[in-house]
């Protein structure tokens with residue numbers, strides 16, 4: 001299939017299996033700006049690495065217009081990895097042609113002369129990515145980091161300046177901007193991620209990779225849900241759905257030592273963090289982790305308890321679809337009679353979805369910000 005310009009690629013991209021809606025796009029002006037900026041630097045033999053590609057725009061766009069020899073890609077979300085393969089099949093007629101999907105680490109960055117990055121949401125994630133680039137790529141590497149101007153902050157420049165001697169913001173175009181970073185300062189010392197902190201209020205050590213929700217801190221919704229854990233039933237198989245650093249999984253496992261717990265998330269950084277959190281608290285034998293999109297690989301009816309602090313942000317916009325997807329998944333994976341414990345912001349109207357997808361739902365607690373509900377999976381045991 002002849003694919004020679006970005007117009008052959010970008011309009012065909014979709015987000016599935018991630019949530020799709022008319023107001024949610026699979027690519028943005030930053031992808032185009034990054035690719036146009038890269039075209040000015042690209043030359044034969046220059047190793048190209050893409051980090052943070054949302055749904056494949058950078059990877060498939062690079063294959064179309066940059067003619068890279070080899071192209072390596074890292075995406076934190078399994079949904080992004082899957083969307084890239086599905087889009088490659090659609091656009092190129094081949095799900096894995098021309099690129100290799102890798103974790104953030106040495107193999108991804110060895111030999112990279114140019115790195116294209118969609119700027120992440122948090123400074124911690126940017127810090128970990130910049131550290132990896134400096135540690136594993138060569139001394140001549142150039143990092144092009146792009147984002148929507150409204151989501152960029154001077155803190156991002158400061159993080160990049162810690163890792164690179166030259167950090168130069170380029171002119172903005174269509175409300176996007178690229179920052180060019182070069183002259184890696186050299187990564188001495190041990191890797192800083194995961195960051196490990198002791199949370200004295202719950203007597204737990206928490207491990208956090210850069211990209212994980214809430215970092216090594218306790219989210220206030222999670223804190224409220226944790227107060228109900230001692231009164232929850234001792235499940236045979238409990239699931240921490242959207243586990244982040246795995247605090248709920250670890251605390252449930254500790255208080256219910258006879259239960260097996262699965263901590264699952266779509267984010268590679270989250271499952272790596274949850275695995276480390278379980279390990280440093282002596283719970284590795286009880287907690288297993290799984291990177292998965294809304295438990296898609298788990299059989300129906302295999303859990304008797306699910307803990308859920310759902311996301312309510314999709315990308316930078318606010319969209320309830322991501323939380324609703326997890327509630328629907330909980331209904332599928334719970335056995336009849338099984339329990340879903342959910343914490344959510346009081347203004348979010350999750351109640352009808354809980355009743356529809358899971359079963360009868362009661363409010364177990366409310367504070368000024370959050371509601372905790374218990375839904376019992378309908379059907380005969």
Ligand SMILES: C[S@@+](CC[C@H](N)C(=O)[O-])C[C@H]1O[C@@H](n2cnc3c(N)ncnc32)[C@H](O)[C@@H]1O
Nearest residue numbers: 213222242243244265266267293294309310311
């Ligand atoms: C509000 S955070 C809660 C994290 C953690 N449970 C806690 O309480 O600190 C929601 C989590 O859901 C995850 N998530 C969002 N959509 C998901 C999906 N489709 N499949 C699996 N996990 C998902 C996010 O990556 C994020 O870690």
